[in-house]
Amino acid sequence: MSSAPQFAKVVVFGVGLIGGSFALALKAAGQVGEVVGFGRTLGSLTQALELGLLDRIGFNVGQEVCNADLVLIAAPVGRSGEIMARLAPFVGAQTVVTDAGSTKQDVVAAAREHFAERLGQFVPAHPIAGAENSGAAAARADLYRQKQVVITPLAENPPAFVERVRAAWACCGALVRELSPAEHDHVFAAVSHLPHLLSFALVHELALRSNHELLFAYAASGFRDFTRIAASHPEMWRDICLANRSALLAELDGYRAQLDGLREALAAGDGARLEAVFELAREARRAWADRKVGE
Amino acid sequence: MSSAPQFAKVVVFGVGLIGGSFALALKAAGQVGEVVGFGRTLGSLTQALELGLLDRIGFNVGQEVCNADLVLIAAPVGRSGEIMARLAPFVGAQTVVTDAGSTKQDVVAAAREHFAERLGQFVPAHPIAGAENSGAAAARADLYRQKQVVITPLAENPPAFVERVRAAWACCGALVRELSPAEHDHVFAAVSHLPHLLSFALVHELALRSNHELLFAYAASGFRDFTRIAASHPEMWRDICLANRSALLAELDGYRAQLDGLREALAAGDGARLEAVFELAREARRAWADRKVGE
Numbered sequence: 001m002s003s004a005p006q007f008a009k010v011v012v013f014g015v016g017l018i019g020g021s022f023a024l025a026l027k028a029a030g031q032v033g034e035v036v037g038f039g040r041t042l043g044s045l046t047q048a049l050e051l052g053l054l055d056r057i058g059f060n061v062g063q064e065v066c067n068a069d070l071v072l073i074a075a076p077v078g079r080s081g082e083i084m085a086r087l088a089p090f091v092g093a094q095t096v097v098t099d100a101g102s103t104k105q106d107v108v109a110a111a112r113e114h115f116a117e118r119l120g121q122f123v124p125a126h127p128i129a130g131a132e133n134s135g136a137a138a139a140r141a142d143l144y145r146q147k148q149v150v151i152t153p154l155a156e157n158p159p160a161f162v163e164r165v166r167a168a169w170a171c172c173g174a175l176v177r178e179l180s181p182a183e184h185d186h187v188f189a190a191v192s193h194l195p196h197l198l199s200f201a202l203v204h205e206l207a208l209r210s211n212h213e214l215l216f217a218y219a220a221s222g223f224r225d226f227t228r229i230a231a232s233h234p235e236m237w238r239d240i241c242l243a244n245r246s247a248l249l250a251e252l253d254g255y256r257a258q259l260d261g262l263r264e265a266l267a268a269g270d271g272a273r274l275e276a277v278f279e280l281a282r283e284a285r286r287a288w289a290d291r292k293v294g295e
Numbered sequence: 296m297s298s299a300p301q302f303a304k305v306v307v308f309g310v311g312l313i314g315g316s317f318a319l320a321l322k323a324a325g326q327v328g329e330v331v332g333f334g335r336t337l338g339s340l341t342q343a344l345e346l347g348l349l350d351r352i353g354f355n356v357g358q359e360v361c362n363a364d365l366v367l368i369a370a371p372v373g374r375s376g377e378i379m380a381r382l383a384p385f386v387g388a389q390t391v392v393t394d395a396g397s398t399k400q401d402v403v404a405a406a407r408e409h410f411a412e413r414l415g416q417f418v419p420a421h422p423i424a425g426a427e428n429s430g431a432a433a434a435r436a437d438l439y440r441q442k443q444v445v446i447t448p449l450a451e452n453p454p455a456f457v458e459r460v461r462a463a464w465a466c467c468g469a470l471v472r473e474l475s476p477a478e479h480d481h482v483f484a485a486v487s488h489l490p491h492l493l494s495f496a497l498v499h500e501l502a503l504r505s506n507h508e509l510l511f512a513y514a515a516s517g518f519r520d521f522t523r524i525a526a527s528h529p530e531m532w533r534d535i536c537l538a539n540r541s542a543l544l545a546e547l548d549g550y551r552a553q554l555d556g557l558r559e560a561l562a563a564g565d566g567a568r569l570e571a572v573f574e575l576a577r578e579a580r581r582a583w584a585d586r587k588v589g590e
């Protein structure tokens with residue numbers, strides 16, 4: 001392979017855990033010439049620069065975006081639209097824009113509005129990685145290694161542009177998958193958005209109790225793991241829940257029906273039914289743990 | 296300290312993860328003369344013997360229990376009563392019996408029935424440790440190190456007997472606490488039993504979907520941690536749920552009300568309310584993680 005980096009210039013909007021780790025991974029792979037960053041506060045951008053996530057802080061969106069090979073939008077999904085509005089008018093003919101949003105149908109709708117006839121230059125994607133810690137200081141070059149990244153290509157995307165986004169994530173060590181935006185949102189409502197909502201709900205419920213000190217004093221490893229995701233970023237998760245509202249409401253209702261059944265079995269003292277549910281759940285969880293890749 | 300072990304003879308009913316780890320820990324501390332085991336199947340007892348958890352397999356309950364310093368009942372709580380019925384008639388005047396049940400009021404009720412006027416010899420306890428793996432093969436000498444053990448003493452217990460149970464767990468490296476049986480059951484319904492039920496429910500709900508293969512293929516680290524306890528022992532958790540039914544039903548209803556509130560906020564697109572819930576949960580989770588001991 002040639003020693004020239006695949007990406008001469010990459011621009012990142014939002015240099016936190018996700019954007020910062022993407023930049024670090026491309027640098028570690030020697031596949032990026034320079035990384036230019038935009039963000040909400042000069043403080044976070046300065047920190048990112050000091051941490052070596054960025055080569056430069058961007059000041060003029062038009063100048064930076066027009067000749068970029070790749071632009072990554074890595075901000076809470078609620079901010080995708082405003083960022084697209086800032087950069088879309090300036091994207092060069094060969095510039096590919098992608099994102100890292102945890103929801104896709106809302107991001108695609110925003111892209112349709114802001115990129116208009118240039119929609120083909122926006123390739124939606126979602127890296128399935130993260131941590132309860134956020135911000136530039138949490139960025140790691142290996143965050144995406146062996147993790148899945150879901151690309152949800154649009155009919156308007158030229159294959160070469162989809163391939164560029166795929167190649168960038170492959171440089172980060174990620175396992176690239178493809179789903180439609182709708183498939184993506186339904187899958188993640190079930191396996192990610194709902195569990196986050198349920199975990200936040202439990203901690204919130206207990207934290208409001210007058211005896212929460214006593215309760216938390218005896219919480220152990222089961223509670224620790226169940227609630228790890230309740231330490232996730234509130235603004236990010238507010239946006240995800242709102243952006244994927246209809247799918248998440250459907251999942252929440254399905255789950256509530258499941259709880260109703262368990263409550264009925266518990267109230268009736270139906271041990272056989274409880275055990276059957278626990279047994280099936282245990283088998284499914286173990287089968288998943290045995291076969292999964294790219295968690 | 297003297298080199299003689301504090302416990303000349305310990306009898307364990309149920310030599311799985313909990314009973315086996317207790318035996319290993321006492322042996323590692325050099326504080327037990329011999330450990331005699333009883334169990335449901337000769338196969339598991341033979342395995343426990345081969346793994347060095349036991350010195351002998353017990354065959355005659357009366358002979359083994361009459362001169363034991365300490366008897367540990369470490370079986371699913373639903374079996375506590377039948378085990379008490381087998382051993383209670385034979386406990387020597389200086390024999391202390393304790394248990395490792397995850398619920399206490401039901402165990403105390405069974406003890407009241409089976410030990411009758413010897414109730415003072417039964418000191419209820421609950422080691423807050425475990426793993427999704429169960430069975431003798433999962434036993435570890437360090438399972439209880441820095442973990443909490445809750446003793447729920449009875450008015451009938453002579454202080455010296457409570458002290459003996461406390462000392463045994465201290466030998467295992469555990470942090471010994473005291474609660475009343477009722478306090479214990481309410482606390483653990485909230486921080487342990489409910490989360491287990493919620494985790495089992497999510498995996499069961501998804502496992503029954505026709506597209507469960509697709510869903511599980513994209514489940515990542517958040518799902519992994521949230522559902523780790525869904526791989527817990529079905530019979531053990533059936534018994535815990537039934538034994539602590541009233542407290543667990545109350546927790547389940549409180550949680551459902553919490554979910555109703557979140558559903559309402561989500562359906563109304565009330566991002567501020569969602570973010571406030573997530574923010575409070577995150578702060579409480581982080582404060583807990585920073586201060587907790589003995590998880």
